[in-house]
Amino acid sequence: MSSHREWFVNYSPLASPQHVWLGDERYILAIGIGQITLHFDTPDSTKSALIQNVFHVPELNGNLLSVSNLTKRDYEVNFTHDECMITSPNGTLTVTAREEGNLF
Structure with missing residues (x-):
């Protein structure tokens, strides 16, 4: 959104x-x-x-990105304490986002 x-x-x-x-x-x-x-x-x-x-x-x-919609399309979403990593269905790391102000 x-x-x-x-x-x-x-x-x-x-x-x-x-x-x-x-x-x-x-x-x-x-x-x-x-x-x-x-x-x-x-x-x-x-x-x-x-x-x-x-x-x-x-x-x-x-803006909002739906983790649920990503995972339904076979993307993998992983969170650590300060990072979010999105991996495509073929296993390629698509994007890494850093936490800013309690948001990724």
């Missing part, structure tokens, strides 16, 4: 907005869906990944 409409490389408005439930039992609306290209800096280069089926949620404060 992302609030950044300008990040979408392909975008379709949802015919019927969908509820996104928040931790305090309120909801905000997803109004579109599409693809986002993310760019990751590595020690050797910059890598890109096309993320599919991303909901556009304008009221969201930041």
Whole structure:
């Protein structure tokens, strides 16, 4: 999920907005869906990944990536005390994220 409409490389408005439930039992609306290209800096280069089926949620404060959806697509997600590593179905380390402000 992302609030950044300008990040979408392909975008379709949802015919019927969908509820996104928040931790305090309120909801905000997803109004579109599409693809986002993310760019990751590595020690050797910059890598890109096309993320599919991303909901556009304008009221969201930041972005969310679903660990559940990744693992359902055979990605492996591992957390340590300060790092998150995502490995593709073929075993290639796709991305490593460092913790910042209690978030990865």
